[in-house]
Amino acid sequence: MEQQTALLKDVVIRFSGDSGDGMQLTGTLFSETLALAGNAISTFPDYPAEIRAPQGTVAGVSGFQVHYGSATVNNPGDKCDVLVAMNPAALKANARFLKSDATIIVDGDSLTADNIAKASFATDDPIAELNLGGRNVIIARITTMAREALSDSALDMKAKSKCKNMFALGICLYITNRTTAHAHDYINAKFGRKAPAVAEANNLVIEAGYNYAANNHLEHNAYAVEPAGLPKGKYRTINGNVATAWGFIAASDKSGRPLFCGSYPITPATVILEELAKHKSLGVKTVQAEDEIAGICTAIGAAYAGNFAVTTTSGPGLSLKSEALGLAVMAELPLVVVDVQRGGPSTGLPTKTEQSDLLQALYGRNGECPVPVIAASSPSDCFHYAFVASKIAMEHMTPVVLLTDGFIANSSEAWAIPAMADMPTITPPIAVASEGDFMPYKRDERNVRSWAFPGTAGLEHRIGGLEKHFATGNISYDPANHQQMVTTRAAKVAAVVADVPQQSVDGDSSGELLVVGWGGTRGHLASAVAALREQGKSVSHCHLNYINPLPANISEIFGAFRRIVVCELNEGQAAAYLQGLFPQYRFEQCNKVEGQPFTVAELIEVFNEKLN
């Protein structure tokens, strides 16, 4: 095998095997090793929809992709440089994600007639059938070698075989020129005390894999990538769902209001509820409700009682919550509703990503029912936007919809750990008792009412879903009053714009083509635009996080480009929204609804067409 020593800017590695093969752990350990070495990373797990799909089948393949580099890494990568395939099904499932010069590491022990049949190959030669002959295919008897490394171990044969993922990890650490130190630290911390035999076995197999690669000269240094020169500081990896949960806890801390989460489990949002349920030590209360409606209704009750309340869901759950969300609008209570978007409509593609709930978030309620809508755009910025959504909800006394998606929710990246002292304060307008009857809908100059907690003497008042009199808060059917209240609620949401930062543009502030995106597509759009700008093309990127209200300077930005293309993982919802608001511009569309993120390659193709 020829040695390649050239330094690469970035590399994509995909670990792939049966759901029980431990690929998520392998990928995570590998990514952490890279991050510790100072590389920028972006990872994405690709789980099968079933918990344990039939073993050995393509439906049961579990994958974990990591993209690392010496400069900014915006996304987990379109295609991979290295594929680790623990069985024929994994080969079949991932052949389409291979670069033309990819290295493929296959567990040779898995290439049995039985496994090849389970993966529905027509012939007995998966490599030839998938036309992988031109790639660098390494067939290593990983299971056998893992067992042999453990010939002195007391573990049974099944337990020995389970260590095979660590053999694959050892190989990958070698060919990427990394040490095995972090992997050992992790194994020792996880198993060292409660299962020392398991820890020892895994450690031995990691070394065995590493040594195998060294002894066989598996392209040493083939994938050498320099550290990314990230700003100095303390880092961790974080995925979008955990970042969202932590953003809420941080907002609770800064507002002094205890955090309450009422939710119902739903893919891909459940991890937020699970994460919040862990942190009772920070005063977090979680109610796993009997249904989606009870999820938001318990949250509304908690908000009424003075907690900072959130409810977490995905598209189908947002549909169920819409009436109650209207109640929160009417009662003017702070509340954050997170929609981790997935493929729809109906049950759709629960484990796949999409951005098709935008119009539901903006308009999916009865009556004139505006709410601020905010979208996070990367795994780690879910923390920031969850915090911002919370701040707006509490300071403007309004429910806010926070949109994330299955892709950023499950993806991880390295994140510079913030210090709470540096986070902005949150100051809810908490009511204090005064002379005379309390007027619940009395407003400040931003049209914001105050937050009156039950239990506070002198603040007794009644609110609810019926239209209320502008001044007294009593039920009112007066036509003019209804008009005034509708207008006022809209003005209150519009006034949030004062807290929305000016929109920025990546690239020149005027030119030929403006690429407009929102939410979780940021990484892919940024990579595509950067690639074209390197070629000297006149293209810029404007990525929206504040959808309603939009940043004050947005029209000015649109006006400075000859063409505008709105890219989104739906059939044109943001484009329609923007076209309605800004009829003076023409918003072209770039859409995809395949349950997958954009690829950088396909975006470049679209942008080149627009530029020519």
Added chain:
Amino acid sequence: MAEYKYTPDSFKSDQQVKWCAGCGDHAVLNAVQRALPEVADALDKPHEKFVFVSGIGCSSRFIYYMRTFGFHTIHGRAAAVATGVKVANPDLSVWVCTGDGDSLAIGGNHFIHALRRNVDLNIILFNNEIYGLTKGQYSPTTKLGTVTKTSPYGTVEHPFNPGELAIGAKGTFFARTVDAEVMLTKELLVEAAKHRGTSVVEALVNCMIFNNKTHASFAADKATRAEHTITLRHGEKMLFGANRDKGLVLEGLKLKVVTVGEDGYTLDHILTHDAHTEDTTLHYMLASMKYPEYPVALGIIRSVSQPNYDTEVEKQVESVKEASPIKCMDDLLNSGETWILP
């Protein structure tokens, strides 16, 4: 016991009560306003600790007539909203005003799950066996065969008995009253408030307009109620009738109405009510009794002590706070695997 010296007027709002004249809801409102001064003293809760949450329907307008904190929510969801209120601030005395349509049809799920969790809520279930606010459609408690606007040829669905539902869900407190018995209602409400856990007080109320006299066969007047209802009290014999000479005995697996002094039955044969037993069997049978075969059971049918959800949530938070090394948000942010880039 504290002494706040509240009167019923302390709990009356300035809003005009808009229920129809003769509606049974007036009597329940009256009973609640009489009960609260006693509840405030018994629980040592000042006026501002009382919160009334309602759903949608005639009875859900209740909250506007109370000078307490009030939240008129959406159809069927009062129990869920109230759960949030109580969990967020367990120090509040939280009341739910709801009807047979609100809690047993559209809100059936929240009703049974509040009971299952045993959240410390006081649910007043106004049962008039009809949809009043939408003007006369049958409800989940409407008697089989009743002609209403949506059942012009009579209903063909079996009604729920709220007591059976509550006890079936292992509710820890179920009591029943009728609108006219204001003092009984008041007494039951005070006991419901003192109960830690979900209490359901079913108030059989009359809807003059759309379902007049639906409870009249056993509840029309004092004399009828004496003969055709039985007011159960824990530790007392299950006796009823104007002369208190009728009683309930258990024969085989069935309750039977007997007359003391007839057919060889003496007072010793009459059952003694045990509201506190965890076993639901007899409570269920008592709640199920229907006129004319049986007297309709009023009073506290079931009241058992079990851990309540909001207290358990609070206890768990406190114990985890004690044990966890993560004491603040910075601890959490810096927990687990981290690294420093120089």
